[in-house]
Amino acid sequence: MSKAAAIDIVSVTKVYGTTTAVRDISLKIPAGTYCCLLGPSGCGKTTTLRMIAGHESISAGDIRLGNAVVTDLPPARRGTAMMFQSYALFPHLDVTDNVAFSLKMKGVPRRERRARALDMLKLVQMEPYASRRPAQLSGGQQQRVALARALITDPEALLLDEPLSALDPFLKIKVRTELKRLQKQLGITFVHVTHSQEEAMALADLVVVMNDGRIEQAAAPRAVFERPATAFVARFMGDHNVISGRVVEGRDDGIVLEVAGGGRFAAVGKPRPIGETADIAMRRDHVRLGDPPAPGLGLTGSVTSVEYRGASVKLTVSGAGVEDFTVILADDAFFAKPVRMGEAVPLTWTAEDAIILGRLDS
Numbered sequence: 001m002s003k004a005a006a007i008d009i010v011s012v013t014k015v016y017g018t019t020t021a022v023r024d025i026s027l028k029i030p031a032g033t034y035c036c037l038l039g040p041s042g043c044g045k046t047t048t049l050r051m052i053a054g055h056e057s058i059s060a061g062d063i064r065l066g067n068a069v070v071t072d073l074p075p076a077r078r079g080t081a082m083m084f085q086s087y088a089l090f091p092h093l094d095v096t097d098n099v100a101f102s103l104k105m106k107g108v109p110r111r112e113r114r115a116r117a118l119d120m121l122k123l124v125q126m127e128p129y130a131s132r133r134p135a136q137l138s139g140g141q142q143q144r145v146a147l148a149r150a151l152i153t154d155p156e157a158l159l160l161d162e163p164l165s166a167l168d169p170f171l172k173i174k175v176r177t178e179l180k181r182l183q184k185q186l187g188i189t190f191v192h193v194t195h196s197q198e199e200a201m202a203l204a205d206l207v208v209v210m211n212d213g214r215i216e217q218a219a220a221p222r223a224v225f226e227r228p229a230t231a232f233v234a235r236f237m238g239d240h241n242v243i244s245g246r247v248v249e250g251r252d253d254g255i256v257l258e259v260a261g262g263g264r265f266a267a268v269g270k271p272r273p274i275g276e277t278a279d280i281a282m283r284r285d286h287v288r289l290g291d292p293p294a295p296g297l298g299l300t301g302s303v304t305s306v307e308y309r310g311a312s313v314k315l316t317v318s319g320a321g322v323e324d325f326t327v328i329l330a331d332d333a334f335f336a337k338p339v340r341m342g343e344a345v346p347l348t349w350t351a352e353d354a355i356i357l358g359r360l361d362s
Contacts (some may be wrong), residue, residue: 261321
């Protein structure tokens, strides 16, 4: 395989008529990185992937692959390969000819292209199915054939548009393990679009969270999980509670926030001026149940929901001007002292667990 290439997206914008799908984004993806573009439907992640591939034109900005500016190059001259969500296999061709199709278009002799296709099928563990037609394969097997077809072009970067979305939950886990193994084995840059937080966390070296055509945060999975940059990231990743309010006190290492219902909460981070609105967050699994809350580091509220999840129990609590505050407890901790809906409970967390969230314009 070719050496991996870095991808540099420089102030890229995409406009469709009066709609701006991608808004002046810049991103550096180091060579050999597994990068996941993550976000809700309509956030601009697939448009960004298609601009990298050359399947969408760029309204403003540039894209570099390695040392080359590829902004105006057609897809076939970019050094990238794209694996589409639908797989788009030819039903009338066997697996080998499907994989070898791009080489046929380049005029590679039949024996050579089929030999190279068989090598690719070995790589994705599909060689025993080389003579089958796509209709004779399972969804996971078709996905591997599509992957082999993309890799046979010897790309510097592989672009994947929600490649696991058509698979059942069990198969998704199996195939994503294979994707990670292949990426490490080949050493090339992968850019993978997904709306699944779990998928991005499991696969990526670099998670890029997008919203409304902008990049909210680009960081390693652990950084995104533990230190979300904005309220959107904290809410979308689903592992933090977010409390919004007005700054009523400034401290050397943080602020005190007051919510509309009167509750006050302390948080650490970059201080904000008194009177400004701000967002703070705390990890759901770091909230403790049953301790009297210290000033600014907890709340007392009424339990509105209890959900048993096997290894954990999810509680939803409302109180102190905060609605739908979520707590994730280990099952043994919950059942040692269970609570019921309607019961008043005190919740608490440490000063280090409450962080001030940033904003895209700050």
